[in-house]
Amino acid sequence: MTAVLTVRAGGSVAGSCGKSCYDAEYKTCRCVCAGENHGVGFEQAVRNAQAMAEEWVLRARADGWAIDTFELGLPVVQHALF
Numbered sequence: 001m002t003a004v005l006t007v008r009a010g011g012s013v014a015g016s017c018g019k020s021c022y023d024a025e026y027k028t029c030r031c032v033c034a035g036e037n038h039g040v041g042f043e044q045a046v047r048n049a050q051a052m053a054e055e056w057v058l059r060a061r062a063d064g065w066a067i068d069t070f071e072l073g074l075p076v077v078q079h080a081l082f
């Protein structure tokens with residue numbers, strides 16, 4: 001599983017932005033990124049998550065998502081080292 005962002009509520013996963021979002025071609029998604037990663041591909045999804053993940057969480061909370069914590073995916077964290 002290569003999620004770039006995972007959000008949790010009450011200790012369980014409430015949502016994530018992953019391959020089904022950034023590699024999507026046809027269907028619309030209801031994703032914590034609000035579609036900003038939809039179909040953009042992995043590399044761009046990683047860059048987007050680095051730049052915007054906190055903003056996505058704030059917006060999702062404002063939209064009524066119950067989110068206690070969030071974590072960036074390993075590829076996002078690793079890219080941030082370079």
Ligand SMILES: [Zn+2]
Pocket residue numbers: 016017018021022031032033034035036037038
């Ligand atoms: Zn997404």
